[in-house]
Amino acid sequence: MLNRYPLWKNLLIVGVFVLGIIYAMPNFYPPDYAIQIQNEQGSAAVQDPELTVALSALTESGIQIKSSSLIDGNALIRLSTADDQLKAQPLIQRALHDLNADFVIALNSAPTTPQWLRDLGAEPMKYGLDLRGGVHFLMEVDTASAVEDRLEGMEQDIKRAFRSGSERIRYAGTSILEGRVLQFQFASEDVRSKARRQVEETYPQFLVTESDLPSGADGFALNLTMSDSAIREIEDFAVQQNLQTIRNRVNELGVAEPLVQRLGRQRIVVDLPGVQDTAEAKKILGKVATLEFRLEASPDASRASTLPYNYEGRAVRLERDLILRGERVFDAQVGFDPDSGLPQVNITLDSEGGELMHRSTRYNIGRRMAVVFIETKTRDRYEVQDGREVKITEPYVEERVISLATVQAALGVSFRITGLAGDEARELALLLRAGALAADMFIAEERTVGASLGQENIELGATSVLIGFSLVVLFMLAFYQWFGLAANLALIANLLLLVAVMSSLSATLTLPGIAGIVLTVGMAVDANVLIFSRIKEELRKGAAPQSAINAGFERAFVTILDANITTLLVAIILYSIGTGPVKGFAITLMIGILTSMFTAIMGTRSLINLAVGGRPIKRLAIGWSQS
Amino acid sequence: MRMVPFMKYRQVAAWSSVALLLMAVASLSIQSLNWGLDFTGGTLVEVSYPEPTNPEQVRLNLDNAGWNGHVVQYFGSDRDILVRMPPQKSLSDKDNARLGDSLFAALSASANGQIDLRRSEFVGPAVGEELANQGGLGLLAALAMVLLYVSFRFQLKFALGAVIALFHDVLFTLGIFSLLRWEFDLTVLAALLAVIGYSLNDTIVVSDRIRENFRQSRRGKSSDIIDESLNQTLGRTMITSLTTLLVLFALLIMGGELIRGFATALIIGVVVGTYSSIYVAANVLLRLNLSREDLIVPVKEGADLDGEP
Numbered sequence: 001m002l003n004r005y006p007l008w009k010n011l012l013i014v015g016v017f018v019l020g021i022i023y024a025m026p027n028f029y030p031p032d033y034a035i036q037i038q039n040e041q042g043s044a045a046v047q048d049p050e051l052t053v054a055l056s057a058l059t060e061s062g063i064q065i066k067s068s069s070l071i072d073g074n075a076l077i078r079l080s081t082a083d084d085q086l087k088a089q090p091l092i093q094r095a096l097h098d099l100n101a102d103f104v105i106a107l108n109s110a111p112t113t114p115q116w117l118r119d120l121g122a123e124p125m126k127y128g129l130d131l132r133g134g135v136h137f138l139m140e141v142d143t144a145s146a147v148e149d150r151l152e153g154m155e156q157d158i159k160r161a162f163r164s165g166s167e168r169i170r171y172a173g174t175s176i177l178e179g180r181v182l183q184f185q186f187a188s189e190d191v192r193s194k195a196r197r198q199v200e201e202t203y204p205q206f207l208v209t210e211s212d213l214p215s216g217a218d219g220f221a222l223n224l225t226m227s228d229s230a231i232r233e234i235e236d237f238a239v240q241q242n243l244q245t246i247r248n249r250v251n252e253l254g255v256a257e258p259l260v261q262r263l264g265r266q267r268i269v270v271d272l273p274g275v276q277d278t279a280e281a282k283k284i285l286g287k288v289a290t291l292e293f294r295l296e297a298s299p300d301a302s303r304a305s306t307l308p309y310n311y312e313g314r315a316v317r318l319e320r321d322l323i324l325r326g327e328r329v330f331d332a333q334v335g336f337d338p339d340s341g342l343p344q345v346n347i348t349l350d351s352e353g354g355e356l357m358h359r360s361t362r363y364n365i366g367r368r369m370a371v372v373f374i375e376t377k378t379r380d381r382y383e384v385q386d387g388r389e390v391k392i393t394e395p396y397v398e399e400r401v402i403s404l405a406t407v408q409a410a411l412g413v414s415f416r417i418t419g420l421a422g423d424e425a426r427e428l429a430l431l432l433r434a435g436a437l438a439a440d441m442f443i444a445e446e447r448t449v450g451a452s453l454g455q456e457n458i459e460l461g462a463t464s465v466l467i468g469f470s471l472v473v474l475f476m477l478a479f480y481q482w483f484g485l486a487a488n489l490a491l492i493a494n495l496l497l498l499v500a501v502m503s504s505l506s507a508t509l510t511l512p513g514i515a516g517i518v519l520t521v522g523m524a525v526d527a528n529v530l531i532f533s534r535i536k537e538e539l540r541k542g543a544a545p546q547s548a549i550n551a552g553f554e555r556a557f558v559t560i561l562d563a564n565i566t567t568l569l570v571a572i573i574l575y576s577i578g579t580g581p582v583k584g585f586a587i588t589l590m591i592g593i594l595t596s597m598f599t600a601i602m603g604t605r606s607l608i609n610l611a612v613g614g615r616p617i618k619r620l621a622i623g624w625s626q627s
Numbered sequence: 628m629r630m631v632p633f634m635k636y637r638q639v640a641a642w643s644s645v646a647l648l649l650m651a652v653a654s655l656s657i658q659s660l661n662w663g664l665d666f667t668g669g670t671l672v673e674v675s676y677p678e679p680t681n682p683e684q685v686r687l688n689l690d691n692a693g694w695n696g697h698v699v700q701y702f703g704s705d706r707d708i709l710v711r712m713p714p715q716k717s718l719s720d721k722d723n724a725r726l727g728d729s730l731f732a733a734l735s736a737s738a739n740g741q742i743d744l745r746r747s748e749f750v751g752p753a754v755g756e757e758l759a760n761q762g763g764l765g766l767l768a769a770l771a772m773v774l775l776y777v778s779f780r781f782q783l784k785f786a787l788g789a790v791i792a793l794f795h796d797v798l799f800t801l802g803i804f805s806l807l808r809w810e811f812d813l814t815v816l817a818a819l820l821a822v823i824g825y826s827l828n829d830t831i832v833v834s835d836r837i838r839e840n841f842r843q844s845r846r847g848k849s850s851d852i853i854d855e856s857l858n859q860t861l862g863r864t865m866i867t868s869l870t871t872l873l874v875l876f877a878l879l880i881m882g883g884e885l886i887r888g889f890a891t892a893l894i895i896g897v898v899v900g901t902y903s904s905i906y907v908a909a910n911v912l913l914r915l916n917l918s919r920e921d922l923i924v925p926v927k928e929g930a931d932l933d934g935e936p
Contacts, residue, residue, distance in 0.1 A: 467877040
């Protein structure tokens, strides 16, 4: 018999291999050291004049510029060395400082993938923080106290309702149990059932149950348990709000490709590649914004009792007396006016906020009310000290009016702002939430990798892959001769495919990920070893070379499949429990198993078929054999 | 080719396995593991000095700056220093999270700003506990999946053999880490799961052969069939272990300090894994009286196997 692959199989293998080369290729173009300039207000674009200023500052200091470009409102300047890059950042900062706009100047690495590859969607692999350096934070939002805060607000609300209803309900006391149950105590069962009726009518978010008071205390208790969905809602809001705050802040840090992402119910991952000053990063991330609600001053108000602001380019004067601050705001959501169908923003205050709002608005219907957004930011100042110019970073407070709307009725705990376009409503709700009372957030985990260590990790990783790979290749060649060569070619193809798949999935390469690649190299030859041992065995049994080849591949296949599927299962578990770097290891392991099955079985078979399968042969060059 | 009578020594092997595992359990229960920062929580700072530095001096400097409870050691070279601090009860959560910055500032001040921050890590107590739980859960889930898959593809006795072999490998590796007080961190945990993957690979290959031989031969003692199967797969087992060990040693020697624990755990695991697929998995099969009846070929699979010469 002869061993031939049908043409389509050979074409498939060649096709996959060519695709592998194309999608692995971007990784062979080393990225440029680059500086990215963004306007701090994300919407504004960086213009040509600013880029010119930055470029001339660099040329003056003798820094060589490879190229520069303006893409999507950001400027990108490519430089030749890491040293130049570090020097360039403060230079550009200084030069642009005089232009009176806030720019974010971030270190970046710019891919040098040729255009034709980019047109095919080929991109280089992303490096994890342990390879490129940077800070990773895991922030935990204190949702438990957010829930408790809200419960306390409800307590005040319900108490007021009990006192002010048509029929007054007397309660003996209240307490909060387990952070989610609000308990009211009553002197008689009769009052309790009255209270129960009222609560069930007005507060559907509570599950109401009755119980006795513990340890023989006199009285009857009504337990208001917040429903799971209500708790979820509060948690979601608290996390979303912090997420927004962090996103707003991260821009200020000058990070090229930040990652801010919710993780699970109450955590937020913040990855800041390239950031080295963790103390500064924490300071900036920790700052919160707030809101102030103020009435517009009447035209005859004295100057001393008003504050000047701008709203949409026009001057407005607001009353110095404050209605309330952002910490009284529970929620702000985009909704739609049921009558007109136009977008609006629904605002919910806590009970005290509702009272304050009511007091201020009931006699001021027809006047306008403003919402002021207040944020602490930092800016740089340059000062000459001892004959040297030094940079001083100082905080300042930015206040701007984000809404000015006419009060149409006496407002209470919840009210709405209407007359907005869709985008405006969304933007306003976002800002209101960012300025509302923030649930506390703390750092649950922090990992910082210095730039030098990142670079070192890349080098060590690359060396280990190279050495491990060479050792295996030499061994296979020595042990299996020509068949070893086929296995080695398959191994090279496997590495290539592994890199190609990782690049096109935009998987992140980490140090454990590199370890996974090394391990894959060692284990990938296993399939070939299995096949070759089977072939040798068949030869020993006296099979003719061609049928030995065939039987070897056929019989080893099931074994290889079983062995690889079980390893894959383990890798999937690893992926699902792992975090960050460990996930990186699991990914390379999974992809490596899949690509190695293809190259070691089909690839090798195709090579062997092509080399010896098409003609009758007497002896196979498959290494030593004791037969 | 000369046959190695593996199963002749199975009693010796079984008893030495039991003895080693008992030692592992003893060490684990007496001194537990040297849990890394990932699991204990706390703070770690790695800095590099321009000149070789004495950890004793660094320790003194930190003492003088008012810090206590720190562990200072070399990390990789005599210019790199690693400082570790357990979570400080006297500090608030917020301040604990800033401990790394404060430590670096103190180190930097005592070295006139001449040091580089290489790495700084903080793991909060809640996260550490979670990672440990998740890790344990992952190991168990992996074992359970293996049990299911192997009993589905092979047979329950094979599955038991495989799982006991894996359990053996994991416990043994953990025992070594405990005995030698090597640090057990997340990467080592990942390596343990990879060991499960590797050792399983080996066990499956051997089991596959045992199954095939049981189905083909009509007579012979079980232990002889198993011996024959082990011998047939021996070459492959050795070569694959060798190539894997080659790359792992490359990783151990060239991969740097951060990957050392990972590489070590895998090297131990690969060695024990190779041993266990011979002496633990196969041994369990014999103990469970694996017989031809256990392997009556299901109809759909039978067709292609019976057709073979």
